[in-house]
Amino acid sequence: MTWIDEAPSLLLVVGSGGVGKTTVAAGAGLRLAEAGHETLVMTFDPSLRLKDTLGVGAAALDQPVAVARSGPGAPLWASLLDARTTFDRLVKTYSQDSATRDCILGNRYYHHLAGGLAGILEYMAVERLFEVYEEGQYQRIVLDTPPTSQALDFLEAPQRIVDFLDSGALRVAMKPWFDDRGRLRASRIPGLGRGLEAWLDRLVGIDLLRDMADFFRAFQPLFDGFRQRALQVQKLLRSKATQFVLVTGPDEARIPDALFFARRLAEGGYPLGPVVINRVHPEYPGQPPWNSDDGASILAWQGARDQRGVAALRSLLGATQTVVLPQLEVEPADLTGLAEISRRL
Amino acid sequence: MLRQRTRVYTAPRHDSIPLAPTIITTMAPRSSHLRSLRRLGLILVTGKGGVGKTTVSTALARRLAEDGARVLLLEMDPRESAHRLLGLPPSGGEVLECGEGLYFQNLQPRRVIDRLVRERIRIGPIVRKVQASPIYEHFVAGCPGLEELVILGAALEQLEPPHARTTPFQVVVLDAPATGHGLALLAAPRLVSEVIEQGPFGRLAGELATFIGNPERCGVVAVTHAQDLAVQETLELCRSLEAEHGRRAELIVANGLYPALTSDASSSSPTARIWSQRRAANLQALERLAAAPAPVLQLPLLPIDDGPRLAAELARAL
Numbered sequence: 102m103t104w105i106d107e108a109p110s111l112l113l114v115v116g117s118g119g120v121g122k123t124t125v126a127a128g129a130g131l132r133l134a135e136a137g138h139e140t141l142v143m144t145f146d147p148s149l150r151l152k153d154t155l156g157v158g159a160a161a162l163d164q165p166v167a168v169a170r171s172g173p174g175a176p177l178w179a180s181l182l183d184a185r186t187t188f189d190r191l192v193k194t195y196s197q198d199s200a201t202r203d204c205i206l207g208n209r210y211y212h213h214l215a216g217g218l219a220g221i222l223e224y225m226a227v228e229r230l231f232e233v234y235e236e237g238q239y240q241r242i243v244l245d246t247p248p249t250s251q252a253l254d255f256l257e258a259p260q261r262i263v264d265f266l267d268s269g270a271l272r273v274a275m276k277p278w279f280d281d282r283g284r285l286r287a288s289r290i291p292g293l294g295r296g297l298e299a300w301l302d303r304l305v306g307i308d309l310l311r312d313m314a315d316f317f318r319a320f321q322p323l324f325d326g327f328r329q330r331a332l333q334v335q336k337l338l339r340s341k342a343t344q345f346v347l348v349t350g351p352d353e354a355r356i357p358d359a360l361f362f363a364r365r366l367a368e369g370g371y372p373l374g375p376v377v378i379n380r381v382h383p384e385y386p387g388q389p390p391w392n393s394d395d396g397a398s399i400l401a402w403q404g405a406r407d408q409r410g411v412a413a414l415r416s417l418l419g420a421t422q423t424v425v426l427p428q429l430e431v432e433p434a435d436l437t438g439l440a441e442i443s444r445r446l
Numbered sequence: 447m448l449r450q451r452t453r454v455y456t457a458p459r460h461d462s463i464p465l466a467p468t469i470i471t472t473m474a475p476r477s478s479h480l481r482s483l484r485r486l487g488l489i490l491v492t493g494k495g496g497v498g499k500t501t502v503s504t505a506l507a508r509r510l511a512e513d514g515a516r517v518l519l520l521e522m523d524p525r526e527s528a529h530r531l532l533g534l535p536p537s538g539g540e541v542l543e544c545g546e547g548l549y550f551q552n553l554q555p556r557r558v559i560d561r562l563v564r565e566r567i568r569i570g571p572i573v574r575k576v577q578a579s580p581i582y583e584h585f586v587a588g589c590p591g592l593e594e595l596v597i598l599g600a601a602l603e604q605l606e607p608p609h610a611r612t613t614p615f616q617v618v619v620l621d622a623p624a625t626g627h628g629l630a631l632l633a634a635p636r637l638v639s640e641v642i643e644q645g646p647f648g649r650l651a652g653e654l655a656t657f658i659g660n661p662e663r664c665g666v667v668a669v670t671h672a673q674d675l676a677v678q679e680t681l682e683l684c685r686s687l688e689a690e691h692g693r694r695a696e697l698i699v700a701n702g703l704y705p706a707l708t709s710d711a712s713s714s715s716p717t718a719r720i721w722s723q724r725r726a727a728n729l730q731a732l733e734r735l736a737a738a739p740a741p742v743l744q745l746p747l748l749p750i751d752d753g754p755r756l757a758a759e760l761a762r763a764l
């Protein structure tokens with residue numbers, strides 16, 4: 102029995118960019134399916150790596166697609182997520198009428214928000230996870246989290262949405278700032294008078310404010326649904342149904358990231374499963390040719406560096422379980438390669 | 447405590463590590479890459495996560511300074527790692543001098559915005575009130591493009607200081623975020639200036655859009671590993687640069703190349719097999735990269751731990 106045989110229904114694979122999250126997520130999915138659990142692997146990876154490795158093609162862009170694999174076990178599904186599509190769907194779900202929906206989807210501010218706002222992508226990932234979890238179709242769900250500019254964006258996204266919805270910002274934005282002709286109602290803000298319009302205009306331009314106000318007003322009926330959801334999502338992420346799998350590399354540059362992430366998970370009350378140390382080079386056999394001029398000296402250096410990194414991580418992580426995945430001779434690019442990862446988890 | 451290590455080996459001199467064979471026949475002599483970079487003001491370094499953006503940015507800044515330019519290395523990653531490559535303590539947001547002509551700063555957009563508010567308002571209690579307000583919080587966190595503008599604005603200010611008393615930098619090397627976020631950085635001035643046409647904010651956006659759009663003043667360096675996925679992402683980056691910005695990367699840096707394994711070193715051992723795999727993958731990836739619309743510069747994988755010596759050796763290899 103290893104950790105994965107006892108894994109709960111939701112696995113969230115986290116870690117900084119370029120450490121192999123997608124590969125580990127796919128490997129875990131394969132392993133769970135082989136063990137007889139019907140499993141869905143979801144990824145936001147923009148390079149659509151999973152698509153190729155699992156051989157599901159672009160069809161998985163819209164909905165889960167079954168992975169064609171032989172061997173024992175339950176079905177394995179893969180789904181490639183897109184933040185914008187998820188957000189649009191959410192708006193459609195919560196809009197009470199088509200006018201509201203069109204007003205939001207056509208708003209300029211929304212386009213910026215849905216496309217570029219930090220945290221939206223991350224929030225969409227958990228949002229989608231929750232949706233699929235609630236539907237209850239799969240026994241196990243593995244989520245490959247999106248590459249974030251900051252590792253913590255992802256965990257903080259639901260709380261940020263709740264904070265935002267609870268904050269005064271919304272009440273202010275919700276005021277009828279503009280009259281029917283689209284002019285700012287300066288009289289709404291006592292004591293500032295008409296000077297305000299000019300001031301705000303100078304600062305950010307009146308058009309943006311108008312778009313924002315329109316957006317928030319159109320969005321208002323949706324907020325309750327959003328807020329409820331964000332709270333439920335948060336609860337789920339901290340529940341026994343969830344486990345976080347933290348992926349890191351063995352090199353020194355990655356260690357602070359991994360420790361930081363592990364600490365934040367612990368502080369936030371999120372259940373941390375194993376820390377997967379990926380792409381560990383083997384120790385160089387025999388006497389390291391430290392002074393040789395060719396590649397052998399790098400092999401020896403990499404082996405020594407990685408072993409040192411693994412030892413450091415193990416001692417710094419204390420009781421947290423670690424799983425070491427060796428640097429494979431061939432990078433897993435299909436199901437056969439993935440099996441190498443999967444059986445080592 | 448992590449930084450303790452015993453150096454039991456002597457790393458080879460850089461010129462003793464053979465670079466991968468030059469498959470790219472169109473490759474111009476190395477020095478010409480540097481010349482074309484040096485005439486730029488802002489060099490934006492981006493690429494897939496973990497491929498060595500920070501390392502290459504630092505080496506590049508160092509090299510340009512060694513060649514006589516006044517250079518600022520600007521890091522925007524809150525995880526601060528460039529200082530280690532320069533042998534400095536974390537910068538804490540200040541501009542630190544770290545050698546002849548070489549300066550370094552870790553710049554957090556949030557800190558800059560807070561400073562701007564302090565300068566504008568000037569009255570302590572009001573500043574605190576503004577900054578504690580949820581509206582401020584969400585304006586700053588939620589205003590699309592604001593953070594990007596602030597970073598680019600800071601870079602521009604260093605290149606073209608508003609006060610004659612400040613000495614301008616000739617080059618700012620910006621260690622930008624990974625590909626997607628890096629592209630967002632480039633796109634921000636134009637997007638914002640489309641939405642906000644007037645006011646100081648709109649003017650700044652317009653000014654930055656012009657600056658970024660000028661290929662004589664601003665260039666992109668894409669760092670990559672010579673490896674399948676990284677190359678795919680780099681080629682996609684080149685396509686987006688062309689399609690969305692009508693521009694090309696100034697240079698692609700293929701970093702961390704495995705040199706030839708020449709010694710007999712138990713060639714059948716698992717390590718040696720990993721080696722030959724990696725190297726074969728490198729050569730194949732370099733061939734694919736040759737299709738990219740930018741010159742490719744190769745940098746070797748050096749058996750040197752993260753630190754000033756790595757930056758120095760790579761600066762020489764540039």
Ligand SMILES: Nc1ncnc2c1ncn2[C@@H]1O[C@H](COP(=O)(O)OP(=O)(O)OP(=O)(O)O)[C@@H](O)[C@H]1O
Nearest residue numbers: 352354495496497498499500501702746747748752
């Ligand atoms: N040419 C090289 N030779 C040896 N080691 C290197 C080389 N380039 C980078 N490294 C090492 O690779 C690791 C990652 O490099 P770096 O931090 O520069 O990547 P990055 O692209 O900035 O990562 P992130 O996307 O997380 O910001 C570091 O440990 C660095 O020392």
Ligand SMILES: [Mg+2]
Nearest residue numbers: 499500523527
């Ligand atoms: Mg970096």
